[in-house]
Amino acid sequence: MQSLCNRWVVSEYSLIAVLLTLVPSVSLAEYGLNMTPGITDVSQSIYDLHMTIFWICVAIGVVVFGVMFYAMFKYRKSKGAVPAQFHESTTVEIIWTIIPVVILIAMAIPATGTLKQIYDTSESDIDIKITGYQWKWQYEYINDGVGFFSNLSTPQDQIYNREEKGEHYLLEVDEPLVIPINKKVRFLVTANDVIHSWWVPALAVKKDAIPGFINESWAMAKEPGVYRGQCAELCGKDHGFMPIVVKAVTEPEYQSWLGAKQEKARLELAAANKVWSMEELMEKGEKVYNTMCAACHQQNGAGIPPAFPALKGSAIALGPVDKHIEMVVDGVSGTAMQAFGAQLSDVDLAAVITYERNAWGNNKGDLVLPKDIAAAKSK
């Protein structure tokens, strides 16, 4: 599919595709024209439902438009048609009220069944809490003590056409959600700021993330693989830039991934006590900055005033350190500036603040250490 894409010219392929709307769905699905059948029972029943109603609509359309076109060719004035004068018939009226009702009932029955299945979130094997942030996702495996953030990893250079776009342009993240196959995974979906919506087509899960409330949903993946989705509720500037990547793996792979994650969490705790050098912090800080901050404050620190202030030469970045730390840790309520205290480790916070104070000609020269963050947080 990708190789066929030619962004500059309308390829013949897609024109033909438009014309081919009536060929069987199977072939359409392959070319990204149709809904994905997905990899869960639910996604498959939704797909079947979708195809059923689609074909019913096509059939009704063929009949209705067929009669209409027949009339349009047969009863033309230019062909000397003389108008009939009938204008009422209770019998036909009743018939064409009842037939649609019957068709609708036929659609409603399977739909009701699927819906009940979707709503049954009981007896899950794994619970994952998903929190939407402007503009990233947080995943917490609530029974296993593992949690992390998942950010868009497509470089700004690709977005602004300074660099060739990669294969998974806009649908790639730094850390995907990992789930085991053949396990019922329950998602507890919520949000931290505005409403987002967690959507992975292959799992047929689309659930709105409402700040202050938790919505439940579930999926049981049947095939290993990487499945991509996107935030599906307008959530501000970067709504188009908060993708979701789910990696479905076998149970042993899942267990080893989980183990590694838990180990990493322990290491991070240790790293907080290490003494960091300026170079190390700057290097780490730049990475953190580019994933967490650059969307608003821009890679060059210039921001997009007034909504997103510049950091380059700003009063905060060049002012007292504790004010700066406070700003990053606690955020500014009611603005896009979030409280990063809970989202980043102390090391990352220290690194990014150091970076902000020393990048783009902000040569303050001061070094912020993880312990400074810890001290500020405990206040």
Add this chain to the structure above:
Amino acid sequence: MSAQQSYYVPAQSKWPIVASIGLCVTMLGMGSIMTNGSAGESTASSWVLFLIGATIMAYMLFGWFGHVIHESRTGMYSAQMDRSFRWGMMWFIFSEVMFFAAFFGALFYARVFAVPWLGGEGDKGSSAMLWPGFEATWPLLKNPDEGLFPGPTQVIDPWALPLLNTILLVSSSVTVTIAHKALKNNERYKLTLWLAITVLLGVAFLFFQAEEYIEAYEHFDLTLASGIYGTTFFMLTGFHGAHVTLGTLMLFIMLLRVRKGHFTKEQHFGFEAASWYWHFVDVVWLGLFVFVYIL
């Protein structure tokens, strides 16, 4: 008069365009008062804008209504015109009913769905995970986030001032009906008397409502910002109060017109419109009394 007669079509009028300008300036003024106020900036010039708008609106109302009253008194309106006015007023009141319906709807939703969910009951009960320690009660005295929205210490007792206000408002509906009867029987003195009593009852209602608000704010910490209970309480009673104010004003103007000798026993649509409005305000209050205060 039968509809067979020729139609009445009013001449050109400057009032609609004055009204549009007035409305726009008023709203611009209010908008910038709020925007600047919330941004912590000076609102002086916004107030000037608002006052200019409000003055234009007042000028327009007096002018427009004055013109219509004049036309009506010089007998220019047909029975058909009169009916148009009636339909207009009725559907205007219906639109007001729907406005209140939105706020009643918000109250029901909060009580039946949102608050119980936050407290761990019902379909979205797992939401309680986010609000440890929160308990769903109504009236809601402790909000999910007590830091952001400190709850009230107490709510208004329905059997004190609200009961009194109910009595006042219901009797005012009766008195306005008596006044209407008197008008139809051409008993001018009785009309004046009962209409005046109605206005006084309206004023008394407003006075006690103000008392209640002061008590809520000063003693119960029950404010607009004290969570969903305060929110729905003040929005519903507040908009109702605003409508009572308007209704009282309308009745008061009718009183002045009665004193000037306006209205005949056949032709008194202005009076009727005001009294319809008054009954509407009364019915809304009964809804409030039951759903906001008692339950």
Add this chain to the structure above:
Amino acid sequence: MSAVIENESTEHHHGPAKGIGRWLFTTNHKDIGSMYLWFSFIMFLTGGCMALMIRAELFQPGMQIINPEFFNQMTTLHGLIMVFGAVMPAFVGLANWLIPMMIGAPDMALPRMNNWSFWILPFAFAMLLSTLLMEGGAPNFGWTFYAPLSTTYAPPSVTFFIFGVHMMGISSIMGAINVIATIINLRAPGMTYMKMPLFVWTWFITAFLLIAVMPVLAGVVTMMLMDIHFGTSFFNAAGGGDPVLFQHVFWFFGHPEVYIMILPAFGVVSQIIPTFSRKPLFGYHSMVWATASIAGLSFIVWAHHMFTVGIPLVGELFFMYATMLIAVPTGVKVFNWVATMFKGSLSFETPMLFSVAFVILFTIGGFSGLMLAIAPADFQYHDTYFVVAHFHYVLVPGAIFGIFAAVYYWLPKWCGHMVNDTLGKVHFWLSFVGMNLAFFPMHFLGLAGMPRRIPDYALQFADFNQISSIGAFMFGFTQLLFLYIVISTIRQGKQATAGVWEGAEGLEWTIPSPAPYHTFSTPPEVK
């Protein structure tokens, strides 16, 4: 009574007043109707330019023309302006022109209020558009302005947006009251309810919808205003409120609103198809009942916009069934139109072309609506371009084609000149092709997984977006031809007869073309 006429007769036995005063102070339904129609066309071009900005940015992947912030402002303003500025005022304009002429009334029931309803609009939209120049930019939260993106996280201009909506609401409510009072009270003797032309009927029902739901919209923006400036917590869980409450109140308004945008178009088409089929409308009574049922049902389906917000299962089922039911009365209407054409004597002048296209393309939009109504399937469709495809199919070849058809059909009556039918047909075919090219591929995009309201997209969506953008530009620029046709018809053209169209029936065709400034000074007798 004669005294009455004398008092004011200096005005209305002559033609219109001179100069700008004619428009500012007018109480004449035709003048007001024209102003509504011109206003709406200007808004259509404005909203259309915003759509073209969107389509230009979406022409290829990557950010090139505008930034994401501005993109969201364009989406929001495009939706708002098209809905409240283009479609609704256009229908009110048609109502003003046609209802009095169709029921034998001299004018609208409350002519001064009528003028006020109109003149609020330019101010309201000036206020809305002025937000583009404000600090922090224009509203950027979509035309559905979901809280808390539109409250806590909104740019400061949201306050002016709210007051702008209030003004539009006041205008619409007064307009609707006027329509109802006119229809109830000013029908000519003999014009019983069941003799009213269908355009009048559909507007009558639309007016009820307006009066019932515009106040609810006013209510919900008031709640927002309070949350933003006065510390209330309607939409904030921290205080015991719920962001989803916003959506319930909004869609209680919003769903009837979409029928407000289609019912008058049903009316228009129900006038035109019989004319060019030279055969009476099939099933007049069932048309009236179907319209009323659609309106009634529209109050109990609102949560089909919210299938994914987490409504309890019973609620989900209820709203799914109720929504599906709407297909029945709508189907009755479609079948009646087809049956009207059946065994008629058809000719295809421009108004008929637009009407036939309306029936076909609206039905396609209705089908995708029905698919969206199936809750489990909507989990996949929701907030994708499939929804965008659905509503553009019911709005563009629905509402907009309905308006075009009406203008082509009644313009000779309004200005006394026949429209150049060849140019009209060119306009039709270019619009038809452009519009389908623009919106049909969106079905595929949506099913393949492209979310709506995004300024940039993954590579597999590139081809269809390109086609769509080309179609959008084609459709957009074609509308300049429409502008030309309307202006040149007003200026010159073959003199129209009173009847204008061979098969047309109704009171408006009994008066001369152009219709005199004051139509019926005494009520006509309807048999």
